[in-house]
Amino acid sequence: QEKVQQSPESxxxxxxxxxxxxxxxxxxxxxxxxxxxxxxxxxxxxxxSIFSNGNKKEGRLTVYLNRASxxxxxxxxxxxxxxxxVYLCAASTSGGNYKPTFGKGTSLVVxx
Amino acid sequence: xxxxxxxxxxxxxxxxxxxTLWCEPISGHSAVFWYRQTIVQGLEFLTYFRNQAPIDxxxxxxxxxxxxxxxxxxxxxxxxxxxxxxxxVYLCASSLVGQGYAEQFFGPGTRLTVL
Numbered sequence: 001q002e003k004v005q006q007s008p009e010s011x012x013x014x015x016x017x018x019x020x021x022x023x024x025x026x027x028x029x030x031x032x033x034x035x036x037x038x039x040x041x042x043x044x045x046x047x048x049s050i051f052s053n054g055n056k057k058e059g060r061l062t063v064y065l066n067r068a069s070x071x072x073x074x075x076x077x078x079x080x081x082x083x084x085x086v087y088l089c090a091a092s093t094s095g096g097n098y099k100p101t102f103g104k105g106t107s108l109v110v111x112x
Numbered sequence: 113x114x115x116x117x118x119x120x121x122x123x124x125x126x127x128x129x130x131x132t133l134w135c136e137p138i139s140g141h142s143a144v145f146w147y148r149q150t151i152v153q154g155l156e157f158l159t160y161f162r163n164q165a166p167i168d169x170x171x172x173x174x175x176x177x178x179x180x181x182x183x184x185x186x187x188x189x190x191x192x193x194x195x196x197x198x199x200x201v202y203l204c205a206s207s208l209v210g211q212g213y214a215e216q217f218f219g220p221g222t223r224l225t226v227l
Contacts, residue, residue: 034216042220088155098160099157102155
C-alpha cells in the first residue's frame with residue numbers, strides 16, 4: 001500500500017520568503033503527484049501536479065520530482081499571508097484501479 | 113458551475129443512530145470519491161465510483177459503512193450505528209476521469225459529530 005509522508009508538519013515564514021515543503025512516497029510506480037491547498041473549513045483545492053522527473057513551474061509555484069529518491073518538493077516563491085493553509089501531497093498509481101494516497105499535510109503560516 | 117455540493121454541512125448524531133451524507137458531483141465528471149479527514153489520521157480514502165460503478169471500497173469500514181451512486185448526479189455515504197470514532201469531516205470529490213492525472217475537485221465536506 002502506498003505511503004506518503006510530508007515534512008515539516010508546520011512551517012512559519014515571513015511574508016516575501018520562500019516556502020519549501022517536502023513529500024516522500026513509497027511506490028516508485030506512482031504515476032502522478034498532486035499538491036493540494038486546504039484552508040480551514042474548506043475542501044482541498046488542487047494547486048499543481050507533476051508526472052515526470054524534473055521540475056515544473058506555474059506562477060510562484062515550483063515543484064521538483066525525483067523518482068529515484070521517491071521525493072517531491074513544492075516551493076512557493078514570495079510567500080503571502082493568503083498562502084497560509086495546509087498543503088497536502090497526494091500520490092497515485094496508474095491503471096484501472098486508481099486510488100490516491102494523501103500525506104497528513106504541512107501547515108504553512110506566512111506572517112506579515 | 114457550483115462545484116461539488118455536499119449536504120448537510122454539519123450533522124450531529126447520537127451513538128447508535130444512522131447518518132446519511134449526500135454528494136452532488138460536478139456535472140460531466142465520471143469519477144466520485146469519498147474521503148474521511150481527521151486530525152490524527154489525515155485524509156483517508158474510503159471508496160470511489162467511476163461511471164456510477166463501484167471500483168474500490170477498500171477504505172470502507174466493512175460492517176457499518178456503505179456508499180451508493182444511484183445516478184450520475186448524486187452519491188450517498190451511509191453510516192449505520194454511528195460510533196464516537198466516526199466523528200470526522202467526510203469529503204466528497206469528483207474528477208473528469210478516474211485516473212491519477214486528473215485533478216480532483218473537492219466539496220466543502222460534512223462535519224459529522226457522534227455524541
